[in-house]
Amino acid sequence: PVGTLIIDKQTGKVMKDLTKHGESFIAAKGGKGGKGNVRFKSSVRQAPNFAEAGGAPQEREVILELKLIADIGLVGFPNVGKSTLLSVVTGARTKIDNYPFTTLTPNLGVVKYKDDSFIMADIPGLIEGAHTGSGLGLDFLKHIERTRLLIHIVDVSGSEGRDPIDDFNMINYELESYSSKLSKKPQIVAANKIDLASDEQYKRFEDYILSLGLRVFPISAPIHQGVSELIDETYKTLVSLPIEVEKYDYFDPSEMEDRDYKKIEYIKDNDVFVLSGKQLDKIFRSTNFNDMGSLRYLYKYIENSGVIDKLKDLGLKDGDTIRINDFEFEYIE
Structure with a gap:
């Protein structure tokens, strides 16, 4: 894909x-x-x-x-409403339920905005220690690398018994620990489940996010509250961002080409002279040992390649045995 x-x-x-x-x-x-x-x-x-x-x-x-390619990545703890938001704004048929890790693989959807569109990815929920592999975190984090903008979704109501500010900071810590590149991606914060939060809860969270210079939007994805405003800001931000092209130090297969293709190795094993080499092996496999012409061609190659002279330097004499692969023959001067 x-x-x-x-x-x-x-x-x-x-x-x-x-x-x-x-x-x-x-x-x-x-x-x-x-x-x-x-x-x-x-x-x-x-x-x-x-x-x-x-x-x-x-x-x-x-x-x-x-690594999925998407414009927008939805990040956050499990069960904060990422899949619900994706289904609301894209119509994607994602599995939605009220328990953590409902989403185990990233889901993609296309957001149609006026005469334009962009791709949104629902990244499965991250947990503490994700950058070390906890909760399949490494599998999930790599998909964020290709996104241009993050929507950081937080359960502002604290319905799971966690502090929304702690959740926000923990996810950002995991992003930064995995890659400094992720920590630098622009974010829009979505304070989800606003319908379940008190005014005091939201105000505390909003003040904290604004103090960081980020934008925060109160939403309730299931009832579509605040979703239009969030998508308006998302599109406005997205079109202002440059399109990044990942650069790699590409591997050139020619670097691994066999430059010793014609090289022949010589080993003396007791009284047997053993020859090996890739080109030699290729010619040897081509030889029809029931045909005298084929055998002459093999011998001509061995002679012209200087093999016999090299073997003589190693002590080859009349009557000695030469082995190539599993075939042995007697040298006759």
């Missing part, structure tokens, strides 16, 4: 950020095709009975990480 990061597991670097619908990316390429037997035809080899095997495909472990 849109918003998926493709990450190379070995380096931890991002290979691709899929931000557009229908976008594609090749994380690992198939091996290069080999040469057919016709390519080895010559005046003395009219019907070669061998061909070159194709190259080995690339192998790569990747991590697929989804």
